[in-house]
Amino acid sequence: MRPGRFITLEGGEGAGKTTLARTLAARLSAAGLPVLRTREPGGAPGAELLRGLLLDGDIVWDPVAEAMLMFAARREHLAKTIRPALEAGIWVVCDRFADSTLAYQCHGHGLDRAVWDGLMGVALGDFAPDLTLVLDLPPEAGMARALGRGAPDRFERLGAAFHARVHAGFQAIAAAEPGRCAVLDATQPPAPLAAAAAAILRDRLGAPL
Template identity: 85%
Template sequence: MAAPARGRFITLEGGEGAGKTTLSRALAARLAAAGLPVLRTREPGGAPGAEALRGLLLTGGIAWDPVAEAMLMFAARREHLAKTILPALQAGIWVVCDRFADSTLAYQCHGHGLPRRVWEGLAAVALEGFAPDCTLVLDLPPAQGMARALARSGGAPDRIEAMGEAFHSRVHAAFQSIATAEPGRCAVLDAKMPPAALAEAAGAVLRDRLGAPL
């Protein structure tokens, strides 16, 4: 029996409240309905060790040194990649991931001022040249995104959501810059659209770029 065709790795990026989790659910359901094996995952997290680090990073109440925080992010990412993403892709499964390395570039480098060379060094070690097949960047004005995020959390933001307006504006600009620099990998979607319309637009991108039967 022939080995299964390699799966595809799709990442969703964007600021707080952009609708990444909702879209990841919709895309996973569409891919499954089209007969494709699919795995939905997230970062930080997606593997037992990575989920343990997620708790420290998002709710641990620690004011991390930026380099230490980036190291923890990439430690979680390496576990996720080695234990979850690569085995799934090799088994022919399409993987839809809520955040990946672009988020660390946007949040830690552009948001917190981490030197890009640190991000590049950590990425080289943790990812070894691995990159998503397609990245959907959900574009939403930061103020609107934060309002959504706070409504979702009942007004109790996590450590990242609690960063100031200037921080989230830098993150928003970073995602735009990333998408502009890599148009072959990234597609920007208007996250102000209703969820169903956003899922339709995302499906069209995956159909055109990856041949997904959507």
């Protein structure tokens, strides 16, 4: 059986990752491919418990502790959900993955990159997405969208300077790994954004979209 492909969607708050993940999963399924749509933090029972700790409440985590929790959730997600699906030939579309920890904890909070590298090695080894779509949206526009959805989570309550650093972090990640990452203009409405994403999946992964 041909293994599935692992596609991640990255970007700041309000960039449209969840909507695009839903649309891409539906298109892949309509094309006859088995698809799993998942998210981070979360995606497995233990990881969902950690999601509540990370996103809810007013705890100010030490940056190293926060990154460790993120990677603990990610390891559970990989072991219990992502890897079994890929081995079964299922395409996995994931809303956030390890790039979010690099952007939020390292670029946003100032965590030493060496800590992220070490946690990556322990939690993921050489595992990486086949394709990462980075949704690029000015952080002020993204926060306006995010805050319009309802009560903000712990990260959404952080200030404009933090989200500007996160945005710059995602730009740096995409520039450093152009073979894996593709940047999408997330100022577009959902339909043309999904069309642009589908074209990238066709070109890079041979998806029948």
